[in-house]
Amino acid sequence: MAGNSRDPGRSVTARALSVLTAFDVEHTRLTLTAIARRAAIPLATAHRLVRELEMWGALTRDGDGRYAIGLRLWEIGLLAPVNSSLREVALPFLQDLCASTHDNVHLAVRDELAAVYVEKLSTPRAVPILSRTGGRLPLHATGVGKVLLAHAPASVVQECCERGLARRTPYTITEPGRLNQELHAVRTRGFARANEEMTLGNCSVAVPVLDATGEVIAALGIVAHSVRADVAKLVKPLFPAAEGIRQRLLEHERAGHDAVSR
């Protein structure tokens, strides 16, 4: 996909996309020079591509001359089934959970070897956490991640272990044998817990969200202070909420909308 590719079409599309990937959560506003550097393309090429992307609305330029992701790309991104089907249906259940528990509430799906946070609701009383809507966290160290991993094909678990189970805290499970035992327990018990395995002081519990065919398509979780954490009490409201989401997804699909499968 380099500039000297013999397939100029492919090359141009790839370079236009590389302009977009210059942006991330730590870099939401970039100068043209920074875009060119981060996308590894010549400044003149960056200038031309950025101008086209700006005209279309994929990028926007602020008063300082820096670029950010544009409103139109945000609008089109929201058409992804993970938002337009899953999040829209689940949101009222997340709001209820957040209002009744005052804790952080998460809805996550698996993408390859990461848990992707489809929505995160929080309150001023909730503990500070690392997740954000649209963010990614490792599968082996969080409640929602463990649910998603416990219901993933064995090859995914194997790949996670082969890549190495990064130690986030002294309590993170880093041995493949222990992780497999833990995932077995998650399936047997029907929920996952992670105790200070991602962030010291925090505890999370999570349950699977099923689709019409009984497949696990998402995980619903709560993160609380580990000192206040009564696991049985924390996990209790998650089961009816996950069941409510499943039923609404079914109605949503019957009403002619699309299934959530990605």
Place this chain on the structure above:
Amino acid sequence: MAGNSRDPGRSVTARALSVLTAFDVEHTRLTLTAIARRAAIPLATAHRLVRELEMWGALTRDGDGRYAIGLRLWEIGLLAPVNSSLREVALPFLQDLCASTHDNVHLAVRDELAAVYVEKLSTPRAVPILSRTGGRLPLHATGVGKVLLAHAPASVVQECCERGLARRTPYTITEPGRLNQELHAVRTRGFARANEEMTLGNCSVAVPVLDATGEVIAALGIVAHSVRADVAKLVKPLFPAAEGIRQRLLEHERAGHDAVSR
């Protein structure tokens, strides 16, 4: 930007973007043939572009062979300041409003001649409404729209009137003179109301959300049943919420994050 453009780079990027615009809220899953037709590009070109976009994660293909917007494009779209700054900061205030009023709560910004809904929270008790997160509605017929229009440059109001004020219900304001009076009242009163002007039976109120410089950057609104609507009571909780958002935006910016301006 046609296929025979003398600037092949521009043409290819434009065509790749046209593939994305084939998707909208009524068309979240499309076959390759439908994409080619809706993007007005040859099937072979569509095939090549779709494959590239799929490889990158801008599109995803389901079991039926239909394409949808991919997870990666959704993730990048969320980096738009309207989400990463404005929505993230405002969300807890919207949750509180929704939990206390049980009505539909909206946060919207203006893009050209439309109100774009940055977030919509709802509850089972709320009235059914047309808005959705990422959706657009006309400025002259909704509470949030009137706030945004009342604080827009005069040229925007003029353009709205010249384009024609579409009648959505018998109560929609369709005469420019009446609209200008109404917008003056919105500025004087400090809030907007729309009574069955967008949807029969529904009433909305909205207030401006200011940034650090005192500029109106968004509108915060509530939609309720018009029969239950006590305007003074409906609008009351919006003022402290809008002020709370303004203060949090200021803190957010001071903490080194970016301003919300688009």
